[in-house]
Amino acid sequence: MPMAEFMKFVKCENEGVFDIKRMYSTEQAFKKMQNFRNLHFAYMGMRVNVAGMWGTIxxxxxxxxxxxxxxxxxxxxxxxxxxxxxxxxEGNVVRNYQKGEYAV
Known part of the structure; x- marks a missing residue:
């Protein structure tokens, strides 16, 4: 189906402002994982670099x-x-588990 034909069936609506809190897990579940994995330094909102890609926990x-x-x-x-x-x-490395080509 050509795009022009497809667009006849598409309707876009603004449903309101996205609630960023929906992206985050519950604090209790995160603390349980911290204890299990011994990641007491990590927190939601912390910046990480995974295999060369920047992101936020x-x-x-x-x-x-x-x-x-x-x-x-x-x-x-x-x-x-x-x-x-x-x-x-401040952008300082807290822990580094990178061993490959992405190592800091």
């Missing part, structure tokens, strides 16, 4: 991290020790 899925990469709209499931570096608010 927005929560967890079971014992892994949910990271929202810069420029993306979907969060991604990331292992907390695979090719990841954690940064504080």
């Amino acid at each position: 927005v929560g967890n899925w079971k014992t892994n991290l949910f990271v929202l990469f810069d420029g993306e709209i979907e969060k991604h499931n990331c292992h907390p020790y695979w090719e990841i570096a954690y940064y504080d608010d």
Whole structure:
């Protein structure tokens, strides 16, 4: 189907302002993951670099991290020790688990 034909069936509506809190996990679930993985330094909102891609921790899925990469709209499931570096608010490395070509 040509795009011009497809557009006849598309209707866009603004449903309101997106609530950023919907991207984040619950604090209690995140703390449980922190204890299990010994990641007491990590927090939701912390900047990370995973395999060369910059993002922000927005929560967890079971014992892994949910990271929202810069420029993306979907969060991604990331292992907390695979090719990841954690940064504080000043941009200093807190922990670095990168071993490959992305190592800091």
